[in-house]
Amino acid sequence: xxxxxxxxxxxxxxxxxxxxxxxxxxxxxxxxxxxxxxxxxxxxxxxxxxxxxxxxxxxxxxxxxxxxxxxxxxxxxxxxxxxxxxxxxxxxxxxxxxxxxxxxxxxxxxxxxxxxxxxxxxxxxxxxxxxxxxxxxxxxxxxxxxxxxxxxxxxxxxxxxxxxxxxxxxxxxxxxxxxxxxxxxxxxxxxxxxxxxxxxxxxxxxxxxxxxxxxxxxxxxxxxxxxxxxxxxxxxxxxxxxxxxxxxxxxx
Amino acid sequence: xxxxxxxxxxxxxxxxxxxxxxxxxxxxxxxxxxxxxxxxxxxxxxxxxxxxxxxxxxxxxxxxxxxxxxxxxxxxxxxxxxxxxxxxxxxxxxxxxxxxxxxxxxxxxxxxxxxxxxxxxxxxxxxxxxxxxxxxxxxxxxxxxxxxxxxxxxxxxxxxxxxxxxxxxxxxxxxxxxxxxxxxxxxxxxxxxxxxxxxxxxxxxxxxxxxxxxxxxxxxxxxxxxxxxxxxxxxxxxxxxxxxxxxxxxxxxxxxxxxxxxxxxxxxxxxxxxxxxxxxxxxxxxxxxxxxxxxxxxxxxxxxxxxxxxxxxxxxxxxxxxx
Numbered sequence: 001x002x003x004x005x006x007x008x009x010x011x012x013x014x015x016x017x018x019x020x021x022x023x024x025x026x027x028x029x030x031x032x033x034x035x036x037x038x039x040x041x042x043x044x045x046x047x048x049x050x051x052x053x054x055x056x057x058x059x060x061x062x063x064x065x066x067x068x069x070x071x072x073x074x075x076x077x078x079x080x081x082x083x084x085x086x087x088x089x090x091x092x093x094x095x096x097x098x099x100x101x102x103x104x105x106x107x108x109x110x111x112x113x114x115x116x117x118x119x120x121x122x123x124x125x126x127x128x129x130x131x132x133x134x135x136x137x138x139x140x141x142x143x144x145x146x147x148x149x150x151x152x153x154x155x156x157x158x159x160x161x162x163x164x165x166x167x168x169x170x171x172x173x174x175x176x177x178x179x180x181x182x183x184x185x186x187x188x189x190x191x192x193x194x195x196x197x198x199x200x201x202x203x204x205x206x207x208x209x210x211x212x213x214x215x216x217x218x219x220x221x222x223x224x225x226x227x228x229x230x231x232x233x234x235x236x237x238x239x240x241x242x243x244x245x246x247x248x249x250x251x252x
Numbered sequence: 253x254x255x256x257x258x259x260x261x262x263x264x265x266x267x268x269x270x271x272x273x274x275x276x277x278x279x280x281x282x283x284x285x286x287x288x289x290x291x292x293x294x295x296x297x298x299x300x301x302x303x304x305x306x307x308x309x310x311x312x313x314x315x316x317x318x319x320x321x322x323x324x325x326x327x328x329x330x331x332x333x334x335x336x337x338x339x340x341x342x343x344x345x346x347x348x349x350x351x352x353x354x355x356x357x358x359x360x361x362x363x364x365x366x367x368x369x370x371x372x373x374x375x376x377x378x379x380x381x382x383x384x385x386x387x388x389x390x391x392x393x394x395x396x397x398x399x400x401x402x403x404x405x406x407x408x409x410x411x412x413x414x415x416x417x418x419x420x421x422x423x424x425x426x427x428x429x430x431x432x433x434x435x436x437x438x439x440x441x442x443x444x445x446x447x448x449x450x451x452x453x454x455x456x457x458x459x460x461x462x463x464x465x466x467x468x469x470x471x472x473x474x475x476x477x478x479x480x481x482x483x484x485x486x487x488x489x490x491x492x493x494x495x496x497x498x499x500x501x502x503x504x505x506x507x508x509x510x511x512x513x514x515x516x517x518x519x520x521x522x523x524x525x526x527x528x529x530x531x532x533x534x535x536x537x538x539x540x541x542x543x544x545x546x547x548x549x550x551x552x553x554x555x556x557x558x559x560x561x562x563x564x565x566x567x568x569x570x571x572x573x574x575x
Contacts, residue, residue, distance in 0.1 A: 013521075017388045026389065093366065094357070122384050122391075123501065124369045129325065129357035138432035139325055141354045144495065156436065160495045161350040162449075162504070163262070167436040168324065174432070180485070180502055181495060216366030216397035220379070225390050228527050230546040236553075237561045240533065241569065243549040249510040249531040250566075251453060251478055252573045 001055040001150065003046040004110040005079065006101070007070040008036040009063050010121045023221040035070045038116025042178040044185040045146060046114050047078045053150055056080045058108055062100055064089050068201065075196035076188030082201040085209065094122075096213035098130035103209050105135060110173065112155070117142050117177040128177035138170035141177040148172075255280055255288035256341035258332055259304060260351055264297035266304060269449050270347045274307050274412035276374060276404045277345055284377040289313060289339050290419075293331045295321045305419045307412055313339065315424040323351060326430035329358045334426055336363060341399065348403035349449075360401035367401040368393050372408035386501040387524030406449055407507035407528050441494045445480045448499070453479030454508045456499050456526070457487055460515015460536060460555055464492040469556065470514055473563045476570060482506065482526075484516050500525035515555050518543025535559065 011017065011031045018027040035043070046057040059074040061067035062085040071082035085100050092100075105113060118125035132139035140146075140157035144165065147156045153172045158165050160179045170176075188196070206213065234240045244250050257277045260270040277288040287310040292300060295316055304312045313335045320327055332355070336344050344359055346352035348370040360367040373381035375392065380402065384391045448454060455474040461467060467481075474481045482499040483492070499506055501524040511529035516522060518534070518541055526532070527546060534547035535555050544550040551558060 017385045120386065125353050126357035126367060126369060129354065130361040133358045133361035142350060162496060163438060164441040164494065164496055165439040169434040169436055171432040181489065216395060218394045218396065220392040220394055222389050222391050225387065228546040230532065230548055231544060232548055233550045237558055237565060240549055240551050241565055247531045252570045
């Protein structure tokens, strides 16, 4: 089966995010960029399905030339080829990203698209769902387990929802979004890294896709959240109970 | 032109957390002059329809087809879009529950609308605030599209209260069915405790609890306080508690009166899910744990000694106050 996965370039989740003094964006000068943590899980799931059923894993990244780094990492993990959609650095909203992906899906015709459920930078959690709607495909978001039956062309997906686990069956082709507990992504091996250099990586210019990506969502400014005032210590349980009583937060 | 709020149902009843979306609609109504309607999709009970008709909405749209008994984003989208078109909705709003997060981007795509996820503040009719980077940054976003779709962070808006006036009730038929998806089952996490997002007391456990066999220490404290039990990502990843116990940026956001963090270091992703709690207690043996920086009462102690002692003493206090 053919599986399309995504690799958004985002700050390392453990890096400290600082704002530019004028609030126009984040200060990226000391930040290490990696594959969005949720996309990494999506890539891993694509690889596992390929290992089980055969086929091909195609990885897509949308952004500047710097995203080659994230595509190469995915190729080193085991993906077969990469597509970079070079935006020349222009800002895209979630609908714009989903339209580009839909355009690539039209060309590539995968059986399955797996994306991270959200990106750890903008935390929007929209692209998978929008993509599914644009394609008219079923979606299975927040996946924690994916079982595929190639004969019936269906996937049974366990999804992390508020009340527990919801199980849905979707017909393929479908869009799946990966949640944290879907799998534990592998590290790229040294031979994997060597091989990745030889794997095909195609760059497509955003203009050549002929997709209207003019954004309807703009980010006007960034600011730091108000700091929670804390730091008070108590020395033992009795003092703690005293503090609870004084603050009147006990339900009795 | 109007505002449409999609309410969420659970076992036929209106989920209280979804009433925060009604409050958001009221704020937008004040800013734009538009009236708001509410939609009940699925299998609402008579009492849910009654409740929805006392939320200050102009109309209540009820869509209860057999194929909508179980939620799927694909079929609910068809219903929401139909109601949005019928009512001339310029805004479509829901709470950012797992259902809202799954459904609303699909609705937005169909309506050609720009969407802002998990907003925490309404500035004006097109400008909103929302968290990014796991809550370390607040972004002000503007939606330029004609129709705007929003999900709201449940803890950032009060739950709308009942009003005495009654809205008109309209039945809506939806015959179109999406064929490519089938609901199989919901494996509910059974608990006699209140829901995490609704509880006034939340006790959360982190890696410091050391193993699933020790969680009962936290459960005893939780039950004395009549609260809900939560967990850090580490505990859920380890499989010590089910996924829907997770508090944090990728889990649930809570803002109880009292939040007690046991053996939780206070990673930014966790703090993003609880920092709006009114009073935060942290018990951790590591005095350097970042959770102490945001705690209103921090106790540096071995939780295996401090928590049972706290539970016993609170139990006594409770018995005294109950007379």
